[in-house]
Every structure is written in structure tokens, then in C-alpha cells.
Amino acid sequence: MRTSTPASQEKLLSVGQLAARSGVAVTALHFYETKGLIQSTRNGGNQRRYPRAMLRRVAVVKMAQRLGIPLAEIATALAALPIDHTPSAEDWQRLSAGWREDLNRRIDEMIRLRDQLDGCIGCGCMSLKECPLRNRQDHLAESGPGPHLP
Known part of the structure; x- marks a missing residue:
């Protein structure tokens, strides 16, 4: 018998799922979290759970790093976005304009x-x-x- 998961839990990714989908190592994700680039919540078992919006934030971080932008500058730029907000193309244009x-x-x-x-x-x-x-x-x-x- 299958139990249903609350809708809010279905939108969350484990650190392993986020790593697999983003192509970023789990250790790097933990590091990004300590630097305030991404954010997780904890479930009842004290395991990290990430909103799907973190996938796009990780993509923004990786692209900015490829451009040679220091993590501190990336963190400052991402701080202008709500943490639960999936960065859009308009957000990227606004962020990247500052780095151009x-x-x-x-x-x-x-x-x-x-x-x-x-x-x-x-x-x-x-x-x-x-x-x-x-x-x-x-x-x-x-x-x-x-x-x-x-």
C-alpha cells in the first residue's frame, strides 16, 4: 500500500537528488549552503531538503563561476532575489548586467x-x-x- 506524500514534500529534493540533477557534488552543495548561495530545510530525520528553485540557483552559481565571478559577488547578487524564488531569464539578465x-x-x-x-x-x-x-x-x-x- 502506497502512502501519499503532502504536496509540499513532493516539491523538495534531497541533497543527492539536487546533486544528480544539477551535476554538482554534494560537498559543493553543502559549501554553497554555508556561503548563503542556496538554502535547505530539514525533515523529521534531520536530512536536508531543497526546494526545486535551488536547481536554478545552482545553475546561476555555476554559470557565474564559469565567468570567473567570485563566490562573494555571486552571493551578493543572489541575495537580491527571494530565496524561494526560481531565478528567471529576467533575473539572470539583471544579475549578469552587473558582471558584464x-x-x-x-x-x-x-x-x-x-x-x-x-x-x-x-x-x-x-x-x-x-x-x-x-x-x-x-x-x-x-x-x-x-x-x-x-
Whole structure:
């Protein structure tokens, strides 16, 4: 004989189910929870249970991490959303808009580094004194060799 589960319990996922559906390790989910990125409740057996909305939040966290956004910034951005709210496409656009400028800055820096690397490979010097990759913005080099700060 099968017993029915209350509707509110059917919407909850165990940590194993959330891990399997999100592709994120259970330990990572526990870590995300300690950082306030996701939230669970406890059942009568003291086991974690996650609302289905956490699936989308985990997806947002993983995508933001792929962009190189630090977890602290992700947590700040997610804090603007109600915890029981499944992030929507509009939420993602609002969150990602705040990260776009930083991402563009990092892309520009990587392009400059790539272009400098091409020049460095061409000369082959790798000089600590003159190479813009090895000794970027080193104004103390103009004072000669050795330490210059007390």
C-alpha cells in the first residue's frame, strides 16, 4: 500500500537528488549552503531538503563561476532575489548586467596579454628588466638592480 506524500514534500529534493540533477557534488552543495548561495530545510530525520528553485540557483552559481565571478559577488547578487524564488531569464539578465563590465575589462586585458605574448615570443628575451609580461609597470627598475624599498 502506497502512502501519499503532502504536496509540499513532493516539491523538495534531497541533497543527492539536487546533486544528480544539477551535476554538482554534494560537498559543493553543502559549501554553497554555508556561503548563503542556496538554502535547505530539514525533515523529521534531520536530512536536508531543497526546494526545486535551488536547481536554478545552482545553475546561476555555476554559470557565474564559469565567468570567473567570485563566490562573494555571486552571493551578493543572489541575495537580491527571494530565496524561494526560481531565478528567471529576467533575473539572470539583471544579475549578469552587473558582471558584464568586469568581464569586458578582463577580456580586454587578456587580449593585451595575448598580443604582448606574441611580441615576446618573437624577441625571445624574457628580460626581467624590459619584458612587459615579466616586469609589467615596474617603475623601480629605472633605479637600477637590487631592492629599492626599505
